[in-house]
Amino acid sequence: MKHIIPYIAILLLATVIIYSNAEKERTRITERCQDTFSHAIRTEKKLLIKQFCMQYRQENSPNSLSVEDKKDWYDQNYLIATSPSRHQLDSLFRDGAHKINRNISTAIGYTFNGKNFFSGDESCRKSVIPVQECVYRKDTISTTDIVLQAYIHIPFYVPLQNTYTYAVVFMASVALAICFLYTRRRKKNMTGIPLQELPETGNRTTDNARWIIISKEVWWDEKNHIIKKGETSMILTGESLKFFKLFLENKSFFLSYKTIYESYGLKDEAPEFKDRIYQSIKLLRKDLIGFGITIRSVRGRGYELIFQ
Structure with a gap:
């Protein structure tokens, strides 16, 4: 083995x-x-x-x-x-x-x-x-x-048809060939040498959640991306997670259009991203309904989180 x-x-x-x-x-x-x-x-x-x-x-x-x-x-x-x-x-x-x-x-x-x-x-x-x-x-x-x-x-x-995949396959093949030649050459030298057993370590479980209060009743675990209110909790993912974290970066929970476009690596407004941003905000608004949080559109400026 x-x-x-x-x-x-x-x-x-x-x-x-x-x-x-x-x-x-x-x-x-x-x-x-x-x-x-x-x-x-x-x-x-x-x-x-x-x-x-x-x-x-x-x-x-x-x-x-x-x-x-x-x-x-x-x-x-x-x-x-x-x-x-x-x-x-x-x-x-x-x-x-x-x-x-x-x-x-x-x-x-x-x-x-x-x-x-x-x-x-x-x-x-x-x-x-x-x-x-x-x-x-x-x-x-x-x-x-x-x-x-x-x-x-x-x-x-x-998704596998790219040069990166071919490069990994090539390097893995080379590594297997080197490993084969090395083990074959060292096989006789390793004969008779006893193996040392490593000390056993026990398994340890910890609660790695770190909660912060973002409103009177709403808690946020940034490490695990969990939002919680009472017994209700949800793991935010994808665009919803991205936009929610952008809201939290501002003390007043306001997200400007400029900040949104900068998050996509853009300096100015790009029309092709308008529908995507609108749908992402709408999806986040839907996810936050159960936590008493709404997103208000500020015309010409951006969006704002409102806690009920």
Whole structure:
């Protein structure tokens, strides 16, 4: 067994590195597909909506939704009425995804007026993963919402097709060859030498949670990314975790647009990130409902956390 352990260690290390890199590549592909879907939505509107005339009176609109949100809803309502299959959007999204990788399969869907549409084969619906969801509202009644969804299927071999994977395989092969030659050469010299046993150590469990109070009843464990209020707790992940930590960095829990774009490595506002930021804030707002926390949009400035 002592001769097999080095081979197992090399193979395990190579497998972990390749798997980790594949997951990063899969995440990168997914994020690029999110941006591609947002771009496809904007392009579809430019192609199919040449002119838009609207009369709007704030006094006739008792809800707090902005004019832009309502206009986006009417745009999507018109596009669904014109083409219930959303063929143009489906084609634009597929073409954009194929520019990332030709082996990626795509589909779109939407929910409106109790109807659920899916552009792909229903038999393949379980194999695709949702990468983006855009919600359009004209009022506070959720039954009138228009929800667009983007789906992709990434074959398992796609994230592995990169020079990094090939380099790891090559280095692992060289390491195995060196290990084989070394153990073969040293085998006779090691004969008869007793092995020393290492002292046994007992297992020890500790509570590694470090809670800080961010409001009167809400606690936050930054190390494990857990938010807690009473018996209710949740682990924040992905974009929700990113934006929540950005809020906490400001003592007044205010997050400016400038800070958001700087977190993406941008100096100025980028239109292609607008939908992505909006959806990320919306997802975080949904996650924080059960903790008595809301996110208020400050027009032209950014967002603010409000504790009830």
